[in-house]
Amino acid sequence: MAKKGRLMKHKTKTLLTITFLFISLSSADSAEPLQDEVQKLKTRLEQLEKKLATQETRNTEQDNLIENHTGVVKKLQSVSAALGNLEFSLGATSVVQGTVNNGDNYRRTPGIDQKGDDADVSYSVDFEIGAPIGKNGQAFIHIEAGEGDGLNDEVSGLTGVNADALGDSVDLEMAELWYEHSFMAGKIITTVGKLDPVGYFDANEVANDETSQFLADQFVNNIAVDFPDYTYGLRLSWFPADWFELNLGALESDSDYEDIFHDSFLIAEAVFKTKIRGLVGNYRFYAWGNYGDHEKIRDPLQNSKNGQGFGLSFDQQLSENITGFCRYGQQTNDIYAIERAWSAGFQVAGRKWSREDDTFGLAFGVADITSAYRDIELRQNGFGITPAEKRIEAYYRFHVNDQLAISPDFQWVDGLAGSADADSVAIFGVRAQLDF
Secondary structure, eight states: OHHHHHHHHHHHHHHHHHHHHHHHHSOGGGHHHHHHHHHHHHHHHHHHHHHHHHHHHHHHHHHHHHHHHHHHHHHHHHHHHHHHTOEEEEEEEEEEEEEESOTTTTTTSTTOOOOSOOEEEEEEEEEEEEEEETTTEEEEEEEEEEEBOTTHHHHOTTTOSOTTOOBSOOOOEEEEEEEEEEETTTTEEEEEEEEOGGGTSSOOSSSOOTTTSOOSGGGTSOTTSOOOSSEEEEEEEEEEETTEEEEEEEEESSSSSSSTTTSEEEEEEEEEEEEETTEEEEEEEEEEEEEEEEOOSSOTTOOOEEEEEEEEEEEEEOSSSEEEEEEEEEEOTTTOSEEEEEEEEEEEEGGGGTOTTOEEEEEEEEEEEOHHHIIIIIGGGTOOBOSEEEEEEEEEEEEOSSSEEEEEEEEEEESGGGBTTSOOEEEEEEEEEEEO
16 A cells, blocks of 8 residues: 555656646746646645545554454464363253152161151252363363252162262362373373272273163162262273273372371272173272271271272173173171172163163162171161162163253162161152253
């Protein structure tokens, strides 16, 4: 645009030169009219120069504006690139459950504080953010909130009826916050921060997720392991071969961030992976110790006892559509109510009935009570004694669409809390799961 202005000025000067030459060749009689024309031309030239100056100012302002916009666009592109590396997920779960034949168990079973059958609801929300850090790092944040005990205070017994219930609090909790790094081309992975222990140990392809599989605690994780809740710690995994992995964990036992090396939870797990005729299996064996302070059931004044135990968790494809599982655990018998627990079951994919994304699951579990619990909690309080609490659960997960799944759920419990006096209870429920 400045070049165009210079060209116009040049043309204007040329016009004036020609005009003056014409004046010098003209007679004196015509001098005055020519002078008037020259004056007009000068005035016109001044007007044109002012317009050119104004246009050049506008051009400069436009150039600055474009430059500023370009800077903003670059900043937005950098923010977009950063956000593009983040992975977000949001899940919401709601569970409604009601009991049948639980009306008199408040006086026949320890730990039940409500009379009559009841129906309760609970919900939970999980928001997760993940991001790669450099070439081999990964950061993760898990924010959790929820409300409602569900039926856990009316019919949970020893094994729990709703593993998704978070209690009465609706406060947001930073459930997990950790950094993970891989070494040796992924053969070694270490994770440090606030962790979920059951996210790394006692895994199972069939019975490990209360939002999409079984709801009862016994079929989500091993109830004969004294796992801490979300807590600070370290996980180390080694993958020396495709068929084997070794997992080690050192975590705080009571999630209070005090005396982390004294109140600790230690666990070691070996995992064997099989593939026979295209059918995949996982066989996990582990031993653990919880070195936080525990009370002896028979003598509560002895309150610095430790807990130890061992367990296993197997899952195996039985066919293209059917996968079976089993668990077993055993722990110290003088500080826990449960001495041994085992469970087994299977899930069936809906391909057989043209519902490929649907799932049917069925499981049976037994929790054997310890002699200390039997003598102190049952016999001394006048309850009859049965060796174990038994539970059956069946669910059908109906895939509505990619965001919504509805799961009718049925549980049956016998020997609630180890009491021979307790009535067998049926629990009917529905779970709704939203995922984004």
